[in-house]
Amino acid sequence: MTTVQPAAILSGRYQRAFTLAVLFLVAGWHLAGAGGQLLHNRTAYGSFAFQGAMWLVMALAITAGAVLVLRGTPGWRAAWTVAIVALAASTVAAAVSPAGQMLAVNWAWGSAGWTCVLVLMRRRFAELAWFLAAEAAATLSVQAWDGLHRADLAGFLAVLAWSTGAQVAVAAGVRALDAAAGQAATAAHSEHVARERAATMEIIRAARHARWLALQESAVPLVAELAAGTADPGDPQVRTRCAVQAAGLRRLLAEGDEVPGSLVHELYASADVAERRGIAVEIETAGPLPPVPRPARRVITDAAIAILTDARSQARITLAAVTAGIAVSFVADTGACVRLPASGDGLVIQQQQDGEMFWAEVRWNSQ
Incomplete structure (x- = not known):
């Protein structure tokens, strides 16, 4: 009810x-x-x-x-x-x-x-x-x-x-x-509300635990290397890893905000680190966007983090509703092809390199 x-x-x-x-x-x-x-x-x-x-x-x-x-x-x-x-x-x-x-x-x-x-x-x-x-x-x-x-x-x-x-x-x-x-x-009704509240709290607890596990697998080893001195902060590869983990951490924090347009919200959080490096990031939406489940949002934001991390000066992200789903396209001056995450259920990823510019599209279909 x-x-x-x-x-x-x-x-x-x-x-x-x-x-x-x-x-x-x-x-x-x-x-x-x-x-x-x-x-x-x-x-x-x-x-x-x-x-x-x-x-x-x-x-x-x-x-x-x-x-x-x-x-x-x-x-x-x-x-x-x-x-x-x-x-x-x-x-x-x-x-x-x-x-x-x-x-x-x-x-x-x-x-x-x-x-x-x-x-x-x-x-x-x-x-x-x-x-x-x-x-x-x-x-x-x-x-x-x-x-x-x-x-x-x-x-x-x-x-x-x-x-x-x-x-x-x-x-x-x-x-x-x-x-x-x-x-x-x-x-x-009060009992129903109490059960719903308990179920919601369990979902929140599980989501927090999943984010904690994600940090254990990615960010914690990097922090441990930096603390032990085995990773040099001046190394470009280490700095890239730090940028990726910082963007991922912001994305994980944004995932906890259940707001309308969660995907756009998480993309802005993922782009924040790139903007701090001086990358001009534009995020545009075309029309009303359908809700996207969290697993699909995770793949899309992982692709965004990978592209924004390799971007040299500019990047543009465009979100548009398509039949029974959503298409997210990326254009950035990466200078080289970017390794993107594997496609998930209902997701199709396409990419193309044209000189300095890299183009990719992640399309999610609900059917």
């Missing part, structure tokens, strides 16, 4: 799972609970067709709500449009129920409440509370219009406590699970 953020992706998956669970609950209630009650009491309604139409309206509201929540947390306008449609269908269905039997045959109260839970469960909790209160008030008003008795009021309060309590509990549970999912996702 990348940081579309691993924590956000994981938390989003958990939230989608919770949303699907609530969606199945709401759809199941409307189909089995409300639908079953509607069919069971079909003979009690003045117009079963009208009640069936209201049931279909509620089903459409649930479908619209499902589409909204599966796309994310719905906006207040869309969420409340669905909620008001459900409230209206519930109130109308209750109003046309047989007088004195509204609580017994009213299938719509529960469906409207669960529809509200579906579309408002991730909005402010006050919105859910306001809807449930409005639904209860509408249902109580219908019951009062038909004539409210003590037994009816007790039944209303019992149904209110059961249905509203269950709906509030589910909404609160979803919120708690969302919070837990967010915490779990954050913890997983």
